[in-house]
Amino acid sequence: MITAAVHEREHYLNASYGIKSWLLTKDHKRIALLYLATITLFFFLGGSFATLIRIELLTPTGGLVSSETYNKLFTMHGVAMIFFFLIPSIPATLGNFFLPIMIGARDLAFPKLNLLSWYLLVIGGLFSLFAMLAGGVDTGWTFYTPYSTTYSNSYVIATALGIFIAGFSSILTGLNFIVTVHRMRAPGMTWFRLPLFVWANYATSLIQVLGTPVIAVTILLLFCERVFHIGIFDPALGGDPVLFQHLFWFYSHPAVYIMVLPAMGVISELISVYSRKPVFGYKFIAFSSVAIAVLGFLVWGHHLFVSGQSLYAGLVFSFLSYFVAIPSSIKVFNWTATLYKGSISYATPMLYAFGFIGLFTIGGLTGLFVAALGIDVHVTDTYFVVAHFHYIMVGGTIMAYLGGMHYYWPKMTGRMYPEAWAKLSALVIFLGFNLTFFPQFLLGYLGMPRRYHVYPDEFQVLHVLSTAGASVLAVGYLMPMIYFVWSLRFGQMAPANPWGATGLEWKTASPPPVHNFDEAPIVTHEAYDYSTVIPEVIEVG
Amino acid sequence: MADLTSHEAQASSHEAHAAVHEAHAETLDLREQFNTAEQQKDASTLGMWLFLITEIMFFGGMFACYTVYRRTFPEVFAVASSSLNAVLGAINTGVLLLSSFTMVMAVRAGQLGQRNMIILLLILTLFFGGVFLGVKAIEWKEKFDEHHIPGQAAFHLEGLPPDQQGHAQLFFSLYFAMTGLHALHMVIGVGILSFLIWQAKKGTYSATYFTPVDVAGLYWHFVDVIWIFLFPLLYLIDRHLGK
Amino acid sequence: MTGHIDSIKTYLAVLLALLSLTGLTTWVAYQPLGAFSVVAALGIATVKMLLVSLFFMHLRHSNQLTKLVVLGGLMWLGILLVLTLSDFATRGWTGVPGK
Numbered sequence: 036m037i038t039a040a041v042h043e044r045e046h047y048l049n050a051s052y053g054i055k056s057w058l059l060t061k062d063h064k065r066i067a068l069l070y071l072a073t074i075t076l077f078f079f080l081g082g083s084f085a086t087l088i089r090i091e092l093l094t095p096t097g098g099l100v101s102s103e104t105y106n107k108l109f110t111m112h113g114v115a116m117i118f119f120f121l122i123p124s125i126p127a128t129l130g131n132f133f134l135p136i137m138i139g140a141r142d143l144a145f146p147k148l149n150l151l152s153w154y155l156l157v158i159g160g161l162f163s164l165f166a167m168l169a170g171g172v173d174t175g176w177t178f179y180t181p182y183s184t185t186y187s188n189s190y191v192i193a194t195a196l197g198i199f200i201a202g203f204s205s206i207l208t209g210l211n212f213i214v215t216v217h218r219m220r221a222p223g224m225t226w227f228r229l230p231l232f233v234w235a236n237y238a239t240s241l242i243q244v245l246g247t248p249v250i251a252v253t254i255l256l257l258f259c260e261r262v263f264h265i266g267i268f269d270p271a272l273g274g275d276p277v278l279f280q281h282l283f284w285f286y287s288h289p290a291v292y293i294m295v296l297p298a299m300g301v302i303s304e305l306i307s308v309y310s311r312k313p314v315f316g317y318k319f320i321a322f323s324s325v326a327i328a329v330l331g332f333l334v335w336g337h338h339l340f341v342s343g344q345s346l347y348a349g350l351v352f353s354f355l356s357y358f359v360a361i362p363s364s365i366k367v368f369n370w371t372a373t374l375y376k377g378s379i380s381y382a383t384p385m386l387y388a389f390g391f392i393g394l395f396t397i398g399g400l401t402g403l404f405v406a407a408l409g410i411d412v413h414v415t416d417t418y419f420v421v422a423h424f425h426y427i428m429v430g431g432t433i434m435a436y437l438g439g440m441h442y443y444w445p446k447m448t449g450r451m452y453p454e455a456w457a458k459l460s461a462l463v464i465f466l467g468f469n470l471t472f473f474p475q476f477l478l479g480y481l482g483m484p485r486r487y488h489v490y491p492d493e494f495q496v497l498h499v500l501s502t503a504g505a506s507v508l509a510v511g512y513l514m515p516m517i518y519f520v521w522s523l524r525f526g527q528m529a530p531a532n533p534w535g536a537t538g539l540e541w542k543t544a545s546p547p548p549v550h551n552f553d554e555a556p557i558v559t560h561e562a563y564d565y566s567t568v569i570p571e572v573i574e575v576g
Numbered sequence: 577m578a579d580l581t582s583h584e585a586q587a588s589s590h591e592a593h594a595a596v597h598e599a600h601a602e603t604l605d606l607r608e609q610f611n612t613a614e615q616q617k618d619a620s621t622l623g624m625w626l627f628l629i630t631e632i633m634f635f636g637g638m639f640a641c642y643t644v645y646r647r648t649f650p651e652v653f654a655v656a657s658s659s660l661n662a663v664l665g666a667i668n669t670g671v672l673l674l675s676s677f678t679m680v681m682a683v684r685a686g687q688l689g690q691r692n693m694i695i696l697l698l699i700l701t702l703f704f705g706g707v708f709l710g711v712k713a714i715e716w717k718e719k720f721d722e723h724h725i726p727g728q729a730a731f732h733l734e735g736l737p738p739d740q741q742g743h744a745q746l747f748f749s750l751y752f753a754m755t756g757l758h759a760l761h762m763v764i765g766v767g768i769l770s771f772l773i774w775q776a777k778k779g780t781y782s783a784t785y786f787t788p789v790d791v792a793g794l795y796w797h798f799v800d801v802i803w804i805f806l807f808p809l810l811y812l813i814d815r816h817l818g819k
Numbered sequence: 820m821t822g823h824i825d826s827i828k829t830y831l832a833v834l835l836a837l838l839s840l841t842g843l844t845t846w847v848a849y850q851p852l853g854a855f856s857v858v859a860a861l862g863i864a865t866v867k868m869l870l871v872s873l874f875f876m877h878l879r880h881s882n883q884l885t886k887l888v889v890l891g892g893l894m895w896l897g898i899l900l901v902l903t904l905s906d907f908a909t910r911g912w913t914g915v916p917g918k
Contacts, residue, residue, distance in 0.1 A: 140609065141608065141609050142608075142609040143609070144609065144610075144619045144623065145619075145623060146609060206630050210623060210626045210627060210630070211623075213622075213626055214619050214622050214623045214626065217622060217884060218615060218618055218619045218622065219609070219610075219615070219619070244626055244629065244630055245629070245630075245633055245891075245892075245895045246633070247630070248630045248631070248633035248634035248636075248637070249633050249634070249636065249637045249899065251634060252633075252634050252635070252636075252637035252638060252757075253637055255753075255757070256637070256638070256641070256753065259749075259753060263727055264726070264727030264728075265726050265727050265749040265752060265753060266726065266727065266742075266745060266746070266749060267641055267746065267749050267750070267753070269742075271742060272742035272743065272745050272746055272749075273645075273648070273649060273742050273743040273746055274645075274746060275644070275648075275907075277906070278640075278641060278644055278903075281640075281903045281906065282637050282640065282641075282903075285637075285899055285903075332895065332898055333898065333902065335902075336902065336905075336906065339906075344906045345905075345906050345907075345909040345910045345911075345912065345913075346909075346912070346913050346915070347905070347909040347912055347913075348902075348905045348906035348909055351902075351905055352902075550608075618882075621881075621885070622884065622885065622888070625885050625888050625889065626888060628892070629888060629889070629891065629892030629895070632892045632893065632895075632896055633892070633895060633896065633899070636895075636896040636899055636900075637899070639896070639900070640899050640900055640903050643900055643903075643904065644903065644904070644907050647904075647907065647908070648907070662845060662848070663845075666841055666842070666845045669841045670838055670841055673834060673837045673838060673841065674834070676834075676837075676871060676875050677830060677831075677833075677834040677875075679875070680830055680874075680875040681827070681830060684824060684825065684827075684830070687824045688824065793875075793876075794876055797871050797872070797875045797876045798876075800871060801867075801868050801871050801872065804864050804867045804868055804871070805861075805864050805868070807841075807844075807864075808844050808848070808860035808861070808863070808864055809860070809864075812844065812845065812848035812860055814856060815848040815849045816848065816849050816850055816851045816852065816856065
């Protein structure tokens with residue numbers, strides 16, 4: 036007698052097969068996975084450039100690569116990581132997957148536009164990848180004129196075109212999210228019952244929609260100047276390169292909030308579930324996300340303090356830059372208050388959340404240092420700034436991204452990851468990160484310029500420490516790659532709500548059905564109402 | 577505490593539950609992700625308006641460049657501006673305004689479900705758009721003949737000394753960049769109109785579903801508004817000073 | 820659903836106003852108004868923009884969210900222009916070269 040075959044429940048992964056069912060999908064969950072694959076590839080690409088940079092910096096006189104090549108390495112590291120990894124990261128993967136489910140909808144407002152967004156990222160990525168493989172670009176990810184328009188002999192146009200196209204991916208995703216949150220919430224899902232992750236992605240979408248078009252037109256003008264010699268920024272014609280910088284940073288400063296706001300949204304979810312407490316000061320956190328989005332547009336001139344911007348403009352921008360720290364601090368204080376008298380669990384996602392709070396605080400505080408005009412004159416264009424933004428982008432965003440990936444892995448795949456290995460890699464990443472980037476604060480303060488590969492001998496010790504840290508960090512990043520894949524086949528089957536979390540996403544099966552819910556949900560509870568949840572059997576930490 | 581009474585909740589649940597099942601049969605005016613046709617129309621309209629504000633910021637970058645350089649080189653900009661044909665520009669502005677009129681009339685025909693009127697008015701809009709682009713092409717050709725194309729070695733603007741020729745090039749760079757980007761948007765608009773005419777001929781639109789015409793209209797009007805600002809800013813700088 | 824169906828007369832009136840204002844702005848450009856010339860030009864353009872957006876784009880019948888979106892977009896353009904100009908307009912104020 037043959038044992039009866041187990042009839043597998045239908046869900047979004049097995050409902051249809053074949054490459055067309057993925058490449059022509061309208062399902063936001065599948066699109067999220069398409070994005071996941073794409074950005075992971077770009078993470079490795081950016082990481083490879085970082086590896087080469089750190090190896091080069093082991094010795095004071097370089098030697099591995101020429102100066103011209105080194106210029107290309109840091110440029111391409113920045114381009115790959117910022118435009119093709121960090122900017123899409125959380126919104127396009129976790130946001131795409133969970134935003135509709137969290138609000139009780141069947142999909143985003145414009146599913147086909149969502150798929151188009153992914154294709155635009157891929158096409159843009161291919162242009163930039165072509166540029167990198169064909170010979171590279173050496174202008175710095177900031178493309179300052181007149182070097183980028185007139186003097187550089189590298190693949191500026193191809194790279195810029197790639198970023199231009201990817202920008203539209205970002206704009207359309209933001210547009211999609213905004214319409215979805217406004218128009219597709221389930222009955223009873225009022226604004227103040229939304230998970231804070233939704234608020235964070237909503238605020239991020241505002242930035243994407245308002246800011247990205249400006250860098251798009253700036254790249255267009257750069258393109259015109261380089262190809263048609265229509266000199267908008269050419270000093271020989273009376274043009275002003277600082278105007279380029281204004282337009283570039285009008286987007287690129289808010290862009291850093293595109294990169295960090297969704298991460299903060301993830302942290303709000305993690306802190307709450309692993310303290311088994313509602314987030315302290317829900318409305319403050321919700322409004323602070325919008326405040327960061329708005330205030331983030333008023334500070335871009337702090338990137339131009341020593342560029343030739345007028346002193347009075349510098350004063351204005353410095354003054355405004357202090358304000359944008361306030362909503363971020365409110366979040367950190369509120370997360371901490373959430374922990375107080377909470378029932379703390381040390382599951383892997385919570386370890387990442389703790390890491391985020393500590394490292395983001397350091398990154399954010401050092402942001403205040405550089406916002407001060409006097410200090411910035413000393414540390415601008417040094418490794419101090421490099422350390423500052425890596426503390427936020429890597430110590431902050433990437434940790435939150437990994438925390439979110441671990442937290443949502445059971446829901447997305449129906450499998451648990453191996454907890455012991457996950458905890459170990461979180462620790463390795465934390466240690467590796469600090470060893471890599473803390474020495475860079477010291478290097479910068481002592482005068483090591485950024486974008487240089489030849490340096491005075493006395494800086495070598497700190498550089499060696501940093502490179503050692505980078506090796507550890509690389510190992511830490513590889514570990515989840517391995518065990519996540521392993522878990523797809525061998526991981527423990529995940530129940531609908533392994534963490535005992537609140538939120539509509541935990542009320543549907545793991546993995547969710549194609550239309551997210553078997554029955555359309557009606558929301559009658561406030562957010563983070565733990566009285567309604569009974570955790571299932573999974574015990575962690 | 578709960579937002580809905582349990583009776584309302586049950587009723588909504590039933591409606592929403594039914595909507596989950598109804599939604600599987602997808603129609604143009606009610607796609608499966610939406611619960612009602614009105615929700616879909618609202619979402620589409622909001623989506624288009626959001627897209628238009630991205631366009632405001634997109635063109636806005638160029639307006640920022642324009643503002644900075646006009647402030648810095650006011651006399652050069654005035655001389656350069658006077659080399660443009662203001663009457664032709666004004667007539668072209670009128671043509672575009674006319675096209676906005678026929679476009680909104682087409683949307684109105686959509687609201688009334690008047691298929692033939694929709695087609696006629698869209699064709700008229702397309703026609704006026706084409707006239708605008710034709711005049712633009714003539715203007716650009718004129719600039720080429722007069723050696724006012726920036727980036728060319730032969731560039732020369734009469735009435736200005738050699739050390740200000742570079743500044744004049746800045747004006748024309750902005751002129752071509754801004755009117756060029758605008759013209760590109762017109763061309764895309766022409767493409768959209770063609771698609772709409774084709775669909776209208778197939779009978780796709782009715783009084784209950786004419787959203788594509790509606791949102792295309794918003795796009796078309798927006799492109800018109802951009803021109804409403806481009807005309808005085810490019811063609812009418814300090815004309816009272818004479819040439 | 821915009822239940823409001825505007826009359827042909829309304830649209831014609833708006834068109835006429837727009838065409839007249841176009842003529843006006845062209846005529847005004849040739850008048851000796853000095854610095855006020857640019858104010859007049861932008862003012863007339865703004866009125867035309869309002870006519871197109873309120874009547875042709877049905878903004879006057881639209882919901883609060885749409886109006887907020889439009890206002891937000893215009894404000895953001897304002898931020899870009901004003902803060903960028905805050906640099907260029909204050910160059911040289913300190914008397915120190917390059918500041």
